[in-house]
Amino acid sequence: MSWHKVTFTWKQGVEKVPEELDAIIESLYLDAGRPGGFGCYRAIEPIENNSYLFHRYFSPIASQYCKKLIDAHHGVPCDRPKESLFLVVGDEIESL
Numbered sequence: 758m759s760w761h762k763v764t765f766t767w768k769q770g771v772e773k774v775p776e777e778l779d780a781i782i783e784s785l786y787l788d789a790g791r792p793g794g795f796g797c798y799r800a801i802e803p804i805e806n807n808s809y810l811f812h813r814y815f816s817p818i819a820s821q822y823c824k825k826l827i828d829a830h831h832g833v834p835c836d837r838p839k840e841s842l843f844l845v846v847g848d849e850i851e852s853l
Contacts, residue, residue, distance in 0.1 A: 815827060
């Protein structure tokens with residue numbers, strides 16, 4: 758099992774696409790009975806031209822429950838993130 762990352766452009770961020778995704782992730786988490794080890798995190802990466810990328814990171818457990826969602830948004834496997842993260846949905850202690 759690995760971590761996964763979904764990345765959104767600045768335009769998608771302005772259009773609130775990441776926030777809409779967060780609501781779906783929360784529903785999946787609650788419907789699954791709040792499984793231990795489930796964590797979805799957000800990070801913002803500054804890039805050139807005063808723009809940003811918006812990332813959502815999924816723990817291995819969250820990746821299992823959110824596979825269709827990750828695939829639909831072209832998510833990719835990734836290493837466990839080392840940057841500053843903010844918990845969006847789940848259990849921070851068990852998922853990191």
